[in-house]
Amino acid sequence: MTSATRQPETPASTVPPRLIATDLDGTLLRDDKSVSPRTVAALAAAEEAGIEVFFVTGRPARWMDVVSDHVHGHGLAICGNGAAVVDLHGGPGAHRFVKVRELARDNALDAVRLLREAAPGTVYAVEQTYGFHQEPDYPKLHMEIPDELQPAEKLLAPDGPGADEPVLKILAFHPTIDPDAFLTLARLAIGERANVTRSSPSALLEISGPGVSKASTLALCCAERGISHEEVVAFGDMPNDVEMLTWAGQSYAMGNAHPDVIAAASGRTVANNEDGVAVVIEQLLARR
Numbered sequence: 173m174t175s176a177t178r179q180p181e182t183p184a185s186t187v188p189p190r191l192i193a194t195d196l197d198g199t200l201l202r203d204d205k206s207v208s209p210r211t212v213a214a215l216a217a218a219e220e221a222g223i224e225v226f227f228v229t230g231r232p233a234r235w236m237d238v239v240s241d242h243v244h245g246h247g248l249a250i251c252g253n254g255a256a257v258v259d260l261h262g263g264p265g266a267h268r269f270v271k272v273r274e275l276a277r278d279n280a281l282d283a284v285r286l287l288r289e290a291a292p293g294t295v296y297a298v299e300q301t302y303g304f305h306q307e308p309d310y311p312k313l314h315m316e317i318p319d320e321l322q323p324a325e326k327l328l329a330p331d332g333p334g335a336d337e338p339v340l341k342i343l344a345f346h347p348t349i350d351p352d353a354f355l356t357l358a359r360l361a362i363g364e365r366a367n368v369t370r371s372s373p374s375a376l377l378e379i380s381g382p383g384v385s386k387a388s389t390l391a392l393c394c395a396e397r398g399i400s401h402e403e404v405v406a407f408g409d410m411p412n413d414v415e416m417l418t419w420a421g422q423s424y425a426m427g428n429a430h431p432d433v434i435a436a437a438s439g440r441t442v443a444n445n446e447d448g449v450a451v452v453i454e455q456l457l458a459r460r
Contacts, residue, residue: 187421189223189456190403193390194449196229196239198409199426202445207239214450217457226250228386230371230378230412232299233258233267252299253369253412254389255340255380269301273389274338275366275381277328283366283379284324287344290361296324297343303334310345313376344377351375355411369412378412387415407449408433424452
């Protein structure tokens, strides 16, 4: 989609929205990881109009500083692809975990074993509520220093590092396999032992507990508020957004979205660098 196309490609819904659920990277954030002034204004206007805004991301809680200044109302975010609901009001480093949907260590160990067999050369990292550990050969993808460097089997052992802390997800990286092919292979190999998705342009998979996704945790949060899926507007750009976009009553693939996301969404907007989320929010508010 080009910048000349300023209208989202979807019919107007007859159900007024009560909640906006937006991914961050490649969606709400520009490529430089900033939130544009136009987007800041649109988010504030939505909250002022009584529409809740949920940030729904694959990021861990400690990476939410990019939007901490733009928290309105309830201040909740869904992190780790649905593995945690976090209260952002405390600011960077002081986030409070409201809900945790952990990946059982037995399931994680099964996933590691099965994927090692299916894709030799796969390397792993382990994401916990507060800790981050990785294998020695896992590349420096996250610009942070891991707490531990050990094989995944030791990291996930009952007496391993952070044994008293929930595992939110494991990350699996392969240096040579095509990203989409790696995702398909992993889903077939791991089956129902875990939920497998991806949000990176590289062959980096995110493996969560069975049934844990952005969509399922968002559905739980909406049920607690008496909000139906028809009253949700969702935005995304990568495969980890597909379930959420399918579930929401209105959903928008960004102009820069993965083909699977375009197929799943009910509409399209312009790219993240063109403030595609703000474009839709402005139009939603104009219809009220």
